[in-house]
Amino acid sequence: MDSHGASCPNPHCTCASCDCRQPCTCGLRAVAHNEDTRWDANDRVLRHTVTTTFQPDGDRPPASTHAQHTAAPSMSATDDVNAALQGGGLDDHQLLVSYGSTQQGHGGHESHTSIRNASHNGHRIEIQTTYRVLVDGKELSGHFGVDQDGTTHYHGLPNYQQASAVDLVKTVIDQFPDDFPGSSSDEEEG
């Protein structure tokens, strides 16, 4: 689990050491954020400049785990996309590792409620749909959702879209034979 707390004053923390998009505990508050991307014809590089100005939050001292915020290149210095591509970043998987730890912490599988809105004869319609799908008693934790037109989708099969949630779950079973081994006693049900 990452070190972020729920009451941090800097919810837009994008530090390279965590990048979890969660509130951090650095004790700093972003007061200005500017970005600029342009081609540097002299050095033949695409320069992306991100400048974020922080001020200490009066009630909370900076946490030592995020003391690098003020010095991290991605927060306060010129970001050089070309330099990153040409080797500086590609062999460095720190961000991947720290992102992985946040994925574990978040789980990534909180339930999602799809909300569809419409109006009819002057009345406002809101339909909230939350799916909980079990196969052989085990929950499919990737998110199921329903689009505005009623078609369903599943994050576990991100390129699929089907009119029926039942058909979609059948597709999931078919597409993942290792997780749902076939049975000769299968019976089709409604």
Add this chain to the structure above:
Amino acid sequence: MAAVRRDITANPTDAQRFVEAVQGLKQTSANLSTADLGIASGAAGPQALSRWDVYAIWHFWSMQETFSNGRRNAAHSGPVFLPWHRWFLLVLEFDMRQVLGLGRDDFGLPYWNWAADGEQFTPTQQRTQPDVWSIIGGNGQTGVGDLIDDGPFSQLQGFQVRVIQNGFGNLGAVNRPLRRNFGNGGSRLPRQAELDRTLSQTVYDSSDWDQGSDPSLRNVLEGWQPRHPQSQMHNRVHVWVGGDMGPGTSPNDPVFFLNHCFVDKIWDDWQAANPGLGYLPGGASPQGDPLFRHRARDPLLSLLTRQQPSVQSMLDLSTFYTYE
């Protein structure tokens, strides 16, 4: 000067370099294991990851950062779909040059023109006839789990998948050959007329900036468009190839990049034909904005580089590569 990206079937040198680069990245350690990333081991045990494997993980995690109750994520089902994948391909292209030992203008990622194959061949012929399969290997073998047993990315060549998204939606470590299941679900490849309709879109994207956006170049090209189910474009290709192209770890299959390079070319063609039609939505997301990661000045979710370039920095990369 800039690298040139060409049809993989039109230039043998490009094709050979692509294959060598994939194999090279697959054989190069990322100095990481699935355990380092908190990925469940399963029966296969923890797996050492290569520089190829980490792209599948980056892609999968981009889908876990969701917005608007899952209507869009950091790379899909919204306006950023095209810029995010442009960046994804650019990083891989640089990584490939590094492993090939080539300069920045000496290798361009090739693409697969699936619309040409969809037009030329019947659905049955599409499984065997297109030249691309003679370069990257063909369909998986029915009856043995759709495992690929020919071409440069087969088990015989040592190409083993190390991490997948399973049916329950989680990452897991595996050690098995690549899977394909052409014509999965009775589908076919997109056709030229559908590509033409895609290019005729008159706006980049529109509210509600999701799978229901219409009109929207992005949505037609990504392949949602429920009003036009026959024109699923990018999504249709994923579904048609099947196997490992289905789940969120689809970059495991090299054909993922050939597909997305053609998608990027289509966007590039559309941009050239419509210089007055810019990226939408503009601006930067304020705190808590449900369109975070999708506005022009938002940062892309980039997990293999230290910096997160902006969405708008992807709109013109003509100094890095051009299409032929």
